Amino acid sequence: THVVAEPCKGCKYTDCVVVCPVECFYEGDDMLYIHPEExxxxxxCVPECPVEAIFHEDNLPDEWKSYLELNATKSEECEVITEKKAPLADQ
Ligand code: F3S
Structure with missing residues (x-):
């Protein structure tokens, strides 16, 4: 699976959701999460993110390893997001 990591926090550019063919992004309050089974x-999505927040789980930097589990749990709790919206970063 791919994982959304810390750079997304407070940004939520949402360019990633537009290109996802399986609609596997879920929206939390301050960042997005990818459902690992979807x-x-x-x-x-990787080159679409302006802040390079998305990584293959095997390439996740050590300091962000906890985001693997976080994406799995939060994607179960949050609503799916499939359309681009105004980013938090610009507000
Ligand atoms: Fe977040 Fe980047 Fe998507 S900032 S919402 S992972 S385009």
């Missing part, structure tokens, strides 16, 4: 590792 993500097909297509990598389409």
């Amino acid at each position: 993500c097909i590792d297509c990598e389409a």
Whole structure:
């Protein structure tokens, strides 16, 4: 799976959700999460994120390893997001 990590916090640019072919992004209050059982590792979202917040789980920097579990739990609790919206970063 791919994982949304710390750079998304407080940003939520949401460019990632537009390119996702399986609609596996879920919206938390301050960041997005990827559902690990829905993500097909297509990598389409990776270059779209302006703050490089999305990583394959195998490439997740050590300091952000906890985001793997966080994406799994939060994606179960949050609503799916499939359309771009105004980012938090610009507000
Ligand atoms: Fe977050 Fe980047 Fe998507 S900031 S909402 S992972 S485009």
